[in-house]
Amino acid sequence: MDRQNRAGVKFGGGGVLSGEREKLNRKERLRRIAMETIDLNKDPYFLRNHLGTYECKLCLTLHTTEGNYLAHTQGKRHQTNLARRAARDNQESAPTDDEPTKVEIKKTIKIGRPxxxxxxxxxxxxxxxxxxxxxxxxxxxxxxxxxxxxxxxxxxxxxxxxxxxxxxxxxxxxxxxxxxxxxxxxxxxxxxxxxxxxxxxxxxxxxxxxxxxx
Ligand SMILES: [Zn+2]
The missing domain is CATH 2.60.40.790 (Immunoglobulin-like)
Structure with a gap:
């Protein structure tokens, strides 16, 4: 009886812990993937602001560390905004007669830091x-x-x-x-x-x- 009870508590506690741990692991995993695949110097949406924190220029979000920003880039919100931006850029680059200056404008878009x-x-x-x-x-x-x-x-x-x-x-x-x-x-x-x-x-x-x- 006693043993069963303890086992139950242990199980419940473990459940909560592992849930949090899973969340942490997931964040850490995403951050690592991002660090391996993303060069922040080439990321046009990455911004170090004058307060020493970081901003996503695409989602207008604030991040306290580079790692936090990197994790954000793997998140749903950023990915959705990226997809939206890509779709819009594709539309814009399609030639239209009434906007002949579009191509010129695109040339001057900055692509980030070297x-x-x-x-x-x-x-x-x-x-x-x-x-x-x-x-x-x-x-x-x-x-x-x-x-x-x-x-x-x-x-x-x-x-x-x-x-x-x-x-x-x-x-x-x-x-x-x-x-x-x-x-x-x-x-x-x-x-x-x-x-x-x-x-x-x-x-x-x-x-x-x-x-x-x-
Ligand atoms: Zn973002």
Missing amino acids: GYKVTKLTHPESGARGLTFELVYPEIAQGLRPRHRIMSAFEQKVGPKDPAFQYLVFAAEPYETVGFRIPNSTIDRGSLHSTWDEPSTLFTLTLYFAQDSA
């Missing part, structure tokens, strides 16, 4: 500090070479206007322009060089800071 890697350097001879930026643009418009620009904290409009920093900005259509905040030390202009490897769509820029500015 993948990138930043590496800190120390010059082997002078000991000067430097940085290498590597950006990949697999979908870059044909014949285009990525451009870069150095902007002061006051010139740019995205980050805080902190005089301790300056910004290195990269642009290449149809990608979103990306900016990197770097120390506002004098850049040794002679050391700055960039390469564009068209076959691998890899843009590399290396610079060193002038030593007296360190």
Whole structure:
């Protein structure tokens, strides 16, 4: 009798627990799948906002972590909105006589941020500090070479206007322009060089800071 009772409690408790665990497992599984298959830098709907949280530009939802956003992309709501968007885009791209400018507009649609890697350097001879930026643009418009620009904290409009920093900005259509905040030390202009490897769509820029500015 007693034993039966305990078994019943145990079973009931286990049922609740495993239900929650299942939900967690499912979320974790979805997050992993998403991390393996989705490059957030190429996701046009992924947005890091200025509050340090993440937004889905498609569903207008807020997410506290990248993992949470990734799980969201596998969810029903996002998938449904994706399907709707795709259906609408297909309709829009069908040629119509009364809207001849549509094709032109489509060309300028931004497809997200490029993948990138930043590496800190120390010059082997002078000991000067430097940085290498590597950006990949697999979908870059044909014949285009990525451009870069150095902007002061006051010139740019995205980050805080902190005089301790300056910004290195990269642009290449149809990608979103990306900016990197770097120390506002004098850049040794002679050391700055960039390469564009068209076959691998890899843009590399290396610079060193002038030593007296360190
Ligand atoms: Zn979404």
